[in-house]
Amino acid sequence: PEGAAAGYYTVKEVFDGGDMAKAEKAAFDYIDRATPHAGWLARAYLLLGDIYAARGEAFQARATWQSAADDGIVDEARRRIAGLN
Numbered sequence: 001p002e003g004a005a006a007g008y009y010t011v012k013e014v015f016d017g018g019d020m021a022k023a024e025k026a027a028f029d030y031i032d033r034a035t036p037h038a039g040w041l042a043r044a045y046l047l048l049g050d051i052y053a054a055r056g057e058a059f060q061a062r063a064t065w066q067s068a069a070d071d072g073i074v075d076e077a078r079r080r081i082a083g084l085n
Contacts, residue, residue, distance in 0.1 A: 004037035008044055015047055023051050042073040049080060058084050 011030050015023040027048040031041065045068035052061035062084055065077040 004040040007033075008040045008047075011044060011047060015051060020051050020055050024048070027051060039073075042068050046073060046076055046080065049077075053080070053084065 007030050011023065011026045014026045017023070027044055030044050031048070045064055049061045049064035049068065052058075052064060062081055065080045068077045
C-alpha cells in the first residue's frame with residue numbers, strides 16, 4: 001500500500017506543477033503499473049479527471065470521474081461532476 005500511495009503522490013506532484021500533458025502521461029503510467037490497491041487506483045482516476053477538467057475537456061473529465069465512482073470513490077467523483085454542471 002505504501003508504494004501505491006507514493007506512486008499516486010508522485011503523479012499529484014506533477015499535476016500540481018501545472019504541466020497537464022506531463023501529468024496525463026504520469027497518470028496513465030501509474031494506472032498501467034498500479035498494484036491492486038483499488039483505493040489508490042480510484043484516486044488516480046479522479047486526478048486524471050482533474051487533468052481533463054483543467055484542460056477544459058469537460059466531457060472526458062466527467063466520463064473519467066464516473067469511472068472512478070464505479071471504483072468506489074462515489075462521493076468525491078459526484079462532487080467533481082457537480083462542479084462541472
